[in-house]
Amino acid sequence: MPSRRRGEPGSGGASAEGERELLSAADLARTVARVAHEIIERTTPDGGSAPVVLLGLPTRGTYLARRLAERITEITGAVVPTGTLDPTLYRDDLRLRPTRALAETELPPGGIDDAVVVLVDDVLFSGRTVRAALDALRDHGRPRAVQLAVLIDRGHRELPIRADYVGKNVPTNRSEDVAVRMTEVDGEDGVSLR
Amino acid sequence: MTGATDTGIGLRHLLSTEGLRREQAEALLDTAAGMEQALTGRAVRKLPTLRGRTVVTLFYENSTRTRVSFEVAGKWMSADTINVSASASSVSKGESLRDTAATLGAAGADCLIVRHPASGAPHRIAAWLDRVGHSHLGREGHVAVVNAGDGTHEHPTQALLDAATLRARLGQVEGTHVTIVGDILHSRVARSNAHLLATLGARVTLVAPPTLLPVGVGDWPVTVSHDLDATLATGPDAVMMLRVQAERMHGGFFPSAREYAIRFGLSQDRADRLPDHAVVLHPGPAVRGMEIASSVADSSRAAIAEQVTAGVHVRMAVLYHLLAGEDVA
Incomplete structure (x- = not known):
């Protein structure tokens, strides 16, 4: 990943020097709820029937996708298939750094053909991870449409890619890190900038 | 997935399991499992990961499964794979192991998969290629050597x-x-x-x-x-x-x-x-x-x-760690 996270588990909070809290745990929960509503609005225009699949990009995108799916189910009662898609093997910067470990890839049993696939990631930065994910997606099937949901859009795009759903737009300096913390991996929820 | 980190696993060649550190072995096994996951249930069994990389199998002994397995592993990751067998190459004209290896390196191989009846042959090739260095071979980047079976030594x-x-x-x-x-x-x-x-x-x-x-x-x-x-x-x-x-x-x-x-x-x-x-x-x-x-x-x-089947995934993992990232110094 680009230097957009580096969040050490449990090191959150606004106490550290030069660190700014962007979202508290409560903010993050509200943001997820809002994006869930937006996804429902945008993917069921006429109460339409196109199946929606949420695919998270590891690690935290996977958990965000699951949380969004839970919210959508609470609101509509419909079960939303979720999965996780590791774009590592499709990255364009593999040769520029030591080899990375692979993360999990698991598509829902129903597949993605003819579904509206919403890719979910925590931070949108250069756009290169999303580009890799789009290529990976193409080898797994042919969705009816692909959309992108991110918790934080921090700018500095290097490719013509934009998100359909944004939790929060955060102007950043290139050298700063956006650290997203999620209970499932970090023991608590929150987002900070340092 | 556990074991590997973003710092890579520090593998330049794969010549033996003796001396392979536990975290390296586990990273290779984790990556192999990841390769299986990445390919499961999909229409297109092709990854772009090793596009533009050249893998040469250099076999001085007969083999079906190992050679095919390496070749499939390379092709599924979009590497160009080339097979050289001793009987159908300049080896039969008397070319030495060292010259054959240097020739393949100079011709653009990024990885040599070597099977040889003499124990230690892949080690020798790796040492030669490391020593002659890039300038002599007229290329950038090192040539990774994988032991695909050497005599009665290792596989x-x-x-x-x-x-x-x-x-x-x-x-x-x-x-x-x-x-x-x-x-x-x-x-x-x-x-x-x-x-x-x-x-x-x-x-x-x-x-x-x-x-x-x-x-x-x-x-x-x-x-x-x-x-x-x-x-x-x-x-x-x-x-x-x-x-x-x-x-x-x-x-x-x-x-x-x-x-x-x-x-x-x-x-x-x-x-x-x-x-x-x-x-x-x-x-x-x-x-x-x-x-x-x-x-x-x-x-x-x-x-x-x-x-x-596991052999293909494991060999994909080995090629990935040897060839996908930046060169290990």
Whole structure:
């Protein structure tokens, strides 16, 4: 990943020097709820029937996708298939750094053909991870449409890619890190900038 | 996934499992599992990961499964794979191993997969290529060497695929008891497995007639037995049967094939005495009726086909860690 996270588990909070809290745990929960509503609005225009699949990009995108799916189910009662898609093997910067470990890839049993696939990631930065994910997606099937949901859009795009759903737009300096913390991996929820 | 980090695993060549660190071995196995996941249930079994990289298999001995497995692994990751066999190359005109390797490096190979009847040949090639360096070869980047079987020394990717198969069947390798039976003396598979499985925390027992055990086996991280029935009675989690390598035998290592089969073959009766969960492995090619009964090789205990499938994923993982990232200094 680009230097957009580096969040050490449990090191959150606004106490550290030069660190700014962007979202508290409560903010993050509200943001997820809002994006869930937006996804429902945008993917069921006429109460339409196109199946929606949420695919998270590891690690935290996977958990965000699951949380969004839970919210959508609470609101509509419909079960939303979720999965996780590791774009590592499709990255364009593999040769520029030591080899990375692979993360999990698991598509829902129903597949993605003819579904509206919403890719979910925590931070949108250069756009290169999303580009890799789009290529990976193409080898797994042919969705009816692909959309992108991110918790934080921090700018500095290097490719013509934009998100359909944004939790929060955060102007950043290139050298700063956006650290997203999620209970499932970090023991608590929150987002900070340092 | 555990084991590897974004700092890579520090692998330049893969020449042996002896000396492979546990975190390196586990990273390779994790990556192999990731490769399987990445390819499961999809229409297109092709990854762009090694686009523009060239993998050459240089085989001085016959092989079907290892060569095909490496070739498939490379192709599924979009590498250009080229096969060179000694009989159909300048080797038959008298070219030395060193010159052949240097030629392939200069011609643009990023990775040489080497099988050779002489123990240590891949090590020599790796050392030569590292020493002559980039300027002499007229290219950027180093040439990675993978040992695909050298004499009676090592066959590291075979051991890795065996470990991957055990992980899939038993859940883990750590704490398991693995018995390796047969021609240990001539088996690079046994040596690679003994070291790798011990590194991964398994208990390894070798079972063979005294004439088929190498000198120095006392230094291996294993226990040795000459009695198959006594070892099977201890309830091993996995039994690996080795082929009796007639082509490497010059002289009488045992009285007769029939006696060998009776004392050291995995008959149906012996297989029935194994614990229910126990796995039977064979690196292939198997000689049915000699070291393994046909009914055992075809039973659900046997993981022989799974081993072949795991072989492709493990070799993808090896090529990934050697070729996908930046060069390891």
